Amino acid sequence: MNLIEEALERGENTLSEHASKQLLAAYGIPVSREVEVRRSEDLAGALDEVGFPLVLKACGPGFTHKTEKGLVRVDLRTRDEAQRAFEEIWPEAQQAGGSVLVQELVAGRRELAAGLTRDPQFGPCVMFGLGGIFTEILRDVVFRVAPLAQRDAFDMLSEIKGRRILDAVRGMPAADRDQLARILVSLGRIGLDHPQVKEIDVNPLILKAERPVAVDALVVLEG
Structure with missing residues (x-):
């Protein structure tokens, strides 16, 4: 590919998490619904597309062990919570040339x-x-x-x-x-x-x- x-x-x-899932999905493997955000102004549209509750994660080929590094926010239920989580994750993601994944919370x-x-x-x-x-x-x-x-x-x-x-x-x-x-x-x-x-x-x-x-x-x- x-x-x-x-x-x-x-x-x-x-591969980044998002790219890894794209590879899996191409082979029919079911993956979580998500939107990759590369610009802060695209966050609002991603929240609308995915819906609440959701998860925010830093995403990029260098981001392994994201939870241990504090780059994951889980069970976000409002736009305010999502905005705050994004502002906490975005600087490190941006510095590394990565993105932020807006992902459905899979229960x-x-x-x-x-x-x-x-x-x-x-x-x-x-x-x-x-x-x-x-x-x-x-x-x-x-x-x-x-x-x-x-x-x-x-x-x-x-x-x-x-x-x-x-x-x-x-x-x-x-x-x-x-x-x-x-x-x-x-x-x-x-x-x-x-x-x-x-x-x-x-x-x-x-x-x-x-x-x-x-x-x-x-x-x-x-x-």
């Missing part, structure tokens, strides 16, 4: 993770597991070498220790396993189609009722 080639030409080894209590890593021996390998803070704490993840058949993806869903999180529980519907399987197959396809893609990290992949939505994403490149 052009956005991969353009990033490499600029000497960037990661869901179940967080998953999916991704891709390029193994020196096996090539692109797809990952699936528990997401959010549990990714590093529990390390409940499984891998498959791409390409994945639909059957392989379904097997991955059943192999994590926390697989019951995908069932109907506490009034929440069962996860759409068909859609989850398609996401995993698509991640493998990205790795095969684009040898410049070294890693993909989709975390969290939130279950909005039964539907998985990629809320944050990072694509790492190698020339």
Whole structure:
């Protein structure tokens, strides 16, 4: 894709969150609704387009670990709150040549993770597991070498220790396993189609009722 080639030409080894999601969406992976704001005067229109409640984030190829750096504001419910959050984030985003993402707040209590890593021996390998803070704490993840058949993806869903999180529980519907399987197959396809893609990290992949939505994403490149 052009956005991969353009990033490499600029000497960037990661795609911004917004560009990462554009790549995912091109392969049919559902992503959060969002608008990238590059000028302060465009904020009002973005708020109208996305609607409340929403999230504001600094966005750019250099912005990883945004939450830890204080560059994310969550559950903004009024224009005044959004304006104040934007004024706090914008200077650092602008200084780094980045932007601010105005993103829908995706409501869901179940967080998953999916991704891709390029193994020196096996090539692109797809990952699936528990997401959010549990990714590093529990390390409940499984891998498959791409390409994945639909059957392989379904097997991955059943192999994590926390697989019951995908069932109907506490009034929440069962996860759409068909859609989850398609996401995993698509991640493998990205790795095969684009040898410049070294890693993909989709975390969290939130279950909005039964539907998985990629809320944050990072694509790492190698020339």
